[in-house]
Amino acid sequence: MPSRTDPNTERIDPQPDEQPGRPVTERPSVMAEPDPAAAADAAGQVTVSRETDAPLARQLRDQAERRRVVAATEVSRPDRPRVLTVANQKGGVGKTTTTVNIAAALAAKGLRVLVVDIDPQGNASTALGIPHHAEVPSIYDVLVEDRSLDSVLQECPDVPGLWCAPATIDLAGAEIELVSLVARESRLARAVQQLMSDRAGEDRFDYVLIDCPPSLGLLTVNAFVAATEVFIPIQCEYYALEGLSQLLRNVDLIRKHLNPALSVSTILLTMYDARTRLSAQVADEVRSHFPDQVLKARIPRSVRISEAPSHAQTVMTYDPTSSGALSYLEAATELARRA
Template sequence: MPVKNKRPRIVAIANQKGGVGKTTTAINLAAAIAVGGLKVLLVDIDPQGNASTGLGIDQSARKGGSYALLAGDSTLAECIVPTAVENLSIVPAVADLIGADLEFGAADGREFLLRNTLREHADADVVFIDCPPGLGLLTLNGLVAADAVLIPLQAEFFALEGISQIIRTVDMVKQNLNPALEVEGIVLTMTDRRNNLSEQVSNDVRAYFKEKVFETVIPRNIRVTEAPSHGIPVLLYDFRSVGAQSYLALAAEFMKRARAKKVLA
């Protein structure tokens, strides 16, 4: 078993553009790392709650979820719910998060509502934060709480246009709120090697961001699309599928990078 770190590695998964595979990556990367033996916590702060649904967490089991955590109504331990994947737990999202910008916007330290709670969580090796699309207060909390941000990027023109916005936001957070924040990497999602535009976007992203782009790419795969409707990650739905194997490869690359930087044992 890995040697326990003094605190978990916290990674926000964020992109201001929706539909780029952000939540799919959060669910399946977290599951793949957990299957490898590390203890993983996924914190769902997206009001849509898709990560929670995709891991089979019924509305009745969510209680106050991440809303209660942000509001200070519950401790982290009280908000954590186990999943069907060994070593993977989740803090689920609830619909009350929809009003977070208005409810918490005037609060002192509103950018730090998640930070201290997550950094004190000694029972996980890795914490992933599934941020909502957009760059509001919830995403800002995720970035301030995190050591690094992982950016899923769909291999299409409009997604490429929008990546500069999340990079600017990361730079702003780094300068003003979280000096240690870094870009963990960019993951190309929904790729189709038969599509010339997809290949061109992939080549352009690699030319510009170089080693920040993961070598592993996530292809379009029907099994990945079907798995959330069954409330399980694709690894449990169809382990042999191209999608499942791609996320296992991404998890291996993620861990290799983290160990090279000595941020995980």
């Protein structure tokens, strides 16, 4: 008959060859208590895992709240069309990317938006999915051939309410051809004013965003003369600050001699990397010098933002759930609310 055993031990019954009355041996049970050190390690692993997941959970909650706020924020049409030149003489700061994504975000809010691409590279036209080969009527025809701006407009296939005046390779020679023309600095301004007078009511554009080349030639001068506001994207790196000071001096020259109504109204921090101290320092310095112009929204470094143009799309349509699309939507909403 089996003997009664302690719960933590297994008693060995006497074998046939064991003599009665001989001491019974005990051995640890297979179900022995776990080693305290192993238990501590296991607990430590769980703690580390939870700590690792916490920042991601906070980030997801933060993004969900930001989406809720921006979706609930309504924007109204401005009293009159706002014409903004998106400019920065330093290349690679996200100027064209900012132009097309802000335009798409404004259109997503129900506003009518026009992008005027005067960069000979035509990157804004590409990002909006607009054909801009040599035979397409373009902004070149407006500046050099006196064609009406309305006659070269094309609607973006992916974003209702967003239109584009494309740039073709012909624009590369426009700098030289404009030199000999009458009123060479104000030809784009005249075309934009004519467009605004032809379109009224629900058919008028609420925002006109002009994408400039990264230089101060006649094309950029035309953009400054045509606009009333300058929109400056600034990359969160040291060299961007040097380019900003030169740009501001040029804006002052344009204001004094060609367009007294021009002002720097908006500055957007782009390519912000929260992992680096430099990005925070540049952001703080820009905000301290331009507290009224810098948008609270800032654009992070994002793979989705970089990938979108290769698919002839803005990030707003390429991946609307990405952090980059959310940031541009916040920036566009803030821009519209400032009107």
